[in-house]
Amino acid sequence: MDKEFTTVSIPTSLHRKVEEAIKGTEIASVSAYVVKVVRESLSKEQEAKEVFSQEDEEKVKERLKALGYID
Amino acid sequence: MIQPHGGRLIERLLSGPARDAALERAKTMPRLRLDAESVSDVENLATGVYSPLEGFLGEKDFRNVLAHMRLAADLPWTIPIVLDVDRSTADGLKVGIEVALVNDADEPVAVLSLEEKYGFDKAAMAETVFGTTDPAHPGVAKVMGMKDVLLAGKVDLITMAPTPFDRWKLTPKETRVLFKAKGWRTVVGFQTRNTPHIGHEYVQKAALTFTDGVFINPVIGKKKKGDFKDEVILASYEELIRHYYLKERAVMAILQMEMRYAGPREAIHHAVIRKNFGCTHIIIGRDHAGVGKYYHPFAAQDIFEQFPDLGIVPLFFRSFYFCKKCGSVVNEKICPHPDSEQIQFSGTKIRDLLVQGIVPQVELMRPEVAKVIMGFKEPFND
Numbered sequence: 001m002d003k004e005f006t007t008v009s010i011p012t013s014l015h016r017k018v019e020e021a022i023k024g025t026e027i028a029s030v031s032a033y034v035v036k037v038v039r040e041s042l043s044k045e046q047e048a049k050e051v052f053s054q055e056d057e058e059k060v061k062e063r064l065k066a067l068g069y070i071d
Numbered sequence: 072m073i074q075p076h077g078g079r080l081i082e083r084l085l086s087g088p089a090r091d092a093a094l095e096r097a098k099t100m101p102r103l104r105l106d107a108e109s110v111s112d113v114e115n116l117a118t119g120v121y122s123p124l125e126g127f128l129g130e131k132d133f134r135n136v137l138a139h140m141r142l143a144a145d146l147p148w149t150i151p152i153v154l155d156v157d158r159s160t161a162d163g164l165k166v167g168i169e170v171a172l173v174n175d176a177d178e179p180v181a182v183l184s185l186e187e188k189y190g191f192d193k194a195a196m197a198e199t200v201f202g203t204t205d206p207a208h209p210g211v212a213k214v215m216g217m218k219d220v221l222l223a224g225k226v227d228l229i230t231m232a233p234t235p236f237d238r239w240k241l242t243p244k245e246t247r248v249l250f251k252a253k254g255w256r257t258v259v260g261f262q263t264r265n266t267p268h269i270g271h272e273y274v275q276k277a278a279l280t281f282t283d284g285v286f287i288n289p290v291i292g293k294k295k296k297g298d299f300k301d302e303v304i305l306a307s308y309e310e311l312i313r314h315y316y317l318k319e320r321a322v323m324a325i326l327q328m329e330m331r332y333a334g335p336r337e338a339i340h341h342a343v344i345r346k347n348f349g350c351t352h353i354i355i356g357r358d359h360a361g362v363g364k365y366y367h368p369f370a371a372q373d374i375f376e377q378f379p380d381l382g383i384v385p386l387f388f389r390s391f392y393f394c395k396k397c398g399s400v401v402n403e404k405i406c407p408h409p410d411s412e413q414i415q416f417s418g419t420k421i422r423d424l425l426v427q428g429i430v431p432q433v434e435l436m437r438p439e440v441a442k443v444i445m446g447f448k449e450p451f452n453d
Contacts, residue, residue: 026376039145040379051080052244060248067238069322070252 010034072247075347076382077123077146080243083227084117085182093229097171097179101164103156103222104173105180108293108329110232112152113172113181115328115344117228118242122347126225127154130189133221137199140336140377147343147378149336150200153191154183154222161188161220172226179229186224193217200333203365209295210332210362234327236291239305241324246286247349253319255283259352259386260345262359263289264330266299266307266444268436270416272315273400274388278354279320286350287312287323294330295362296452301325303443303450310443324348334359334366335374339381346383355385392416393434425450 010018018030027033052060064070075081085093105113115121123146128136131143133151140149156164164170170183197214198204206212234240241249250258259278263271279285287308291301299307305325312321326344331337337360342353359371367373372387391402393414414434424431430441444450 036379043380043382052248056244057248057251060245061252064241064245064249064252067241069241069249 008034072251072349073346073351074382075119075122075243076343077144079123080247080347081116081119081122081125082244083125083225084231085227085229090229093182093227094179096169097182097229100169100171100182102171102173102177102179103160103164103183104175104177105154107175109154109172110174110180111292111327111329112154113226114228114231116152116226117181118231118244120243120326120328120344120347121152122243124148124152126183126186127221127223128152129187129223130221133189133191133223137196140339147339147381150331150333150340151196155218156188156220156222157218158220160218161222164188164222170222174232180232181226181228181230183222183226184224185222188220188222190219191221200331200336201365202334205365208332208362208365213331234291234325236301236305236325239323239325240327243347243349246322246324249322250284250286250349253284253322257282257351258284258286258349259354260286260288260342260348260350260383261354262326262341262345263287263304263308264294264298265418266304266450267311267440268416268418268421268431269393269400269434270391272311272437273391274354274356275321277388278352278386282352283320285316285321286345286348287321288326288345288348289323290330291325291327292329294452295332298452299444299450300447300452303447306447307440307443310439311437314439315437330360332360332362332365334361335370338371339374339378342375342381342383342385346381350383352384352386354388356388357390422451 015030018033022033116124116126128151135141135143136148136151142148164185166185168185170185171179172181172183174180193215194204197211201208201210204211206215259282261275275285289304308323312323338355345353355372357368358366375385389403391400394401394406394408394412396408396412397406421431421435425444428445430438
């Protein structure tokens with residue numbers, strides 16, 4: 001099954017720049033470059049947050065203590 | 072704390088009245104007996120080890136994982152987590168029903184909410200995941216022996232199977248609380264299926280120098296003949312940590328999962344799993360998750376180039392050895408001396424010495440570790 005694709009627009013001058021930049025690299029096309037950069041950028045946007053409740057965390061800590069992982 | 076893969080730690084563990092009700096319903100559900108490896112997969116799905124998966128892969132995700140090494144939602148995922156059944160069993164199960172997944176002892180382990188059933192091409196799956204269709208490859212052999220239909224759907228865990236290693240069994244939620252309690256902001260994960268030699272200790276400590284803690288995470292479960300037995304791996308690491316690590320900087324817990332020997336694809340899988348456990352970094356060595364000569368020694372490192380959005384940082388170690396001239400373990404970037412000064416960490420050589428009852432030289436293995444291994448009558452899998 002092939003992935004679904006859609007089209008986005010970038011300035012022609014930027015397209016040319018990317019073409020130059022990927023020459024001789026393992027990146028096969030401007031599209032592949034853009035996909036890579038966008039994925040990288042989006043992954044950095046992820047917020048680090050913890051979702052356990054205080055009660056949950058205390059329960060886990062009790063087990064960790066019993067197993068000798070924490071004092 | 073690093074986010075779980077996909078942003079949310081999955082927890083599908085039934086407890087209290089919900090568990091009682093599921094157990095009651097399970098009495099009248101169709102039953103499907105799982106082997107130990109599938110039981111481990113169910114537990115890993117339910118405890119968040121495989122986050123963001125909540126169950127066995129549906130067809131769209133399955134095909135996307137094979138073709139693009141990503142889930143349909145574009146998230147990196149390289150190993151299909153699937154449940155196979157024979158055609159007549161599949162014919163007897165209607166999409167939309169609940170199926171009781173039972174273990175070898177016929178005890179309900181989990182409930183599968185059946186969402187989909189579909190056929191697949193075993194040879195194509197083997198070739199894509201393992202890069203070969205050679206039946207001598209253990210992963211290929213397993214795939215070719217699979218039944219014809221895959222079932223998909225979310226799982227809800229009723230019972231966590233007890234193991235002889237429960238003292239070392241932690242869920243991702245528990246490791247995350249543990250790392251937080253220890254004050255670790257950066258944690259390097261170390262995947263292993265071996266007893267530790269000095270080279271392993273070197274890479275762990277080299278990585279630990281730049282992180283707050285090391286999470287030693289041996290894979291427990293089905294491995295190939297000749298691999299060290301699980302109890303030997305755990306006992307030897309316990310001894311190493313006791314004598315040579317700071318208690319506040321190193322922890323060990325098991326990962327109950329079958330080794331697939333899928334080399335580069337499995338390296339990404341291992342990285343995702345350690346991210347879910349709360350690791351910010353993972354050590355990837357030479358021929359990670361490889362077997363025989365199926366993969367280029369550094370293919371498991373090179374593949375990370377394709378995943379800029381993985382969210383966990385791989386630390387690559389190419390080669391390391393003991394240099395007699397340097398008097399320490401070194402790597403190719405820091406040691407100027409010729410090959411004649413090197414003592415290589417050959418697993419086969421160390422194994423042969425141990426089998427003969429000889430403690431390997433201290434440059435290869437800690438004597439305390441060697442003694443623990445030699446204390447086992449049969450340290451290797453049959």
